[in-house]
Amino acid sequence: MSGASPPHGYTHRKDDHLKRLRRIEGQVRGLQRMVDEDKYCIDVLTQVSAVTRALQSFSLELLEEHMSGCVVDAAARGGEEADAKIKEASQAIARLVRS
Amino acid sequence: MSGASPPHGYTHRKDDHLKRLRRIEGQVRGLQRMVDEDKYCIDVLTQVSAVTRALQSFSLELLEEHMSGCVVDAAARGGEEADAKIKEASQAIARLVRS
Amino acid sequence: MSGASPPHGYTHRKDDHLKRLRRIEGQVRGLQRMVDEDKYCIDVLTQVSAVTRALQSFSLELLEEHMSGCVVDAAARGGEEADAKIKEASQAIARLVRS
Amino acid sequence: MSGASPPHGYTHRKDDHLKRLRRIEGQVRGLQRMVDEDKYCIDVLTQVSAVTRALQSFSLELLEEHMSGCVVDAAARGGEEADAKIKEASQAIARLVRS
Secondary structure: OOOOOOOOHHHHHHHHHHHHHHHHHHHHHHHHHHHHOOOOHHHHHHHHHHHHHHHHHHHHHHHHHHHHHHHHHHHHHOHHHHHHHHHHHHHHHHHHHHO | OOOOOOOOHHHHHHHHHHHHHHHHHHHHHHHHHHHHOOOOHHHHHHHHHHHHHHHHHHHHHHHHHHHHHHHHHHHHHOHHHHHHHHHHHHHHHHHHHHO | OOOOOOOOHHHHHHHHHHHHHHHHHHHHHHHHHHHHOOOOHHHHHHHHHHHHHHHHHHHHHHHHHHHHHHHHHHHHHOHHHHHHHHHHHHHHHHHHHHO | OOOOOOOOHHHHHHHHHHHHHHHHHHHHHHHHHHHHOOOOHHHHHHHHHHHHHHHHHHHHHHHHHHHHHHHHHHHHHOHHHHHHHHHHHHHHHHHHHHO
16 A cells, blocks of 8 residues: 555554454354255354354444544544545444344 | 624524424324324334434534534534543434434 | 233233343433443444344234234134234234334 | 255245355455445445345245245144244344344
């Protein structure tokens, strides 16, 4: 990323995020294996819940970084940009809560 | 905003919030009536989902007000207070997402 | 309810359900008091999460009773009625999961 | 699997399930690409919500198959086995609702 500062708040934790997402990818492949081997549905469902929770933790962390980065920056500048960032973050939160 | 500014961002929508909460209270009493009259479980469950969604909308609105009020104010002041407000809001969001 | 058997599985736990719903109603009135007294938004949100979880527990219990009552009965009779009950229960579950 | 009937209700839709899970795996890899290319956090979050919903749909379908298969069979046999299957399914539903 050269000398320029990273564009978004989450970049400095990029490696950590990629590691988590690769683990989630592994869990999804594990689900395929379970289905392929005709594992008991309840066990498959338990594993799906684990993947869902892992995705949820990932998005909550991403959201916190976004708020302490982009949102705080925009709020410090104030005005319309702050309002827009808050509105955008609120909509993302609503999607998370409802999904 | 005269001398006595309201303590929190949501105060100016207080009447609106109280109206919503009274409607939710009415829905919960409606649930009691359904159970008391031995209504079909699936119909009771449908009504519980409606109450849950109403509570969810209420909390998403409250959260947006909190962010455009307290969080933006703290962010504008910056420093530790901003960090603390973001952390606190993030934890509230996590509770919402997980409940 | 005279001599006739109660129409739905949850009836024998009616008192228990009504007690829970009255407690939830009390929690919703508590929320109104908090808003009325301008309590801090985060504290209001924490309380909303508690009400949501209480409603969720109520509906999960109702659903389990429905399944061990109506669904098991229909399944024992088999045929189209069993299919219809399973479909209906699945749709109620989907509403719960998505709300 | 020879001539024997498949052990669980979902087996006859195995190909369909595997196709869905491979699509979800592709979505998770898409998330890695987004993070790797420093995409805007809100866009990443939107995509995470899409994956969560896809997993949710998958588990709701799996659950319905389980209920119209294993649960109905056990219910038709009745007794303790029916009770155990209902309890097990209810716990899986609670995990889904709470995750």
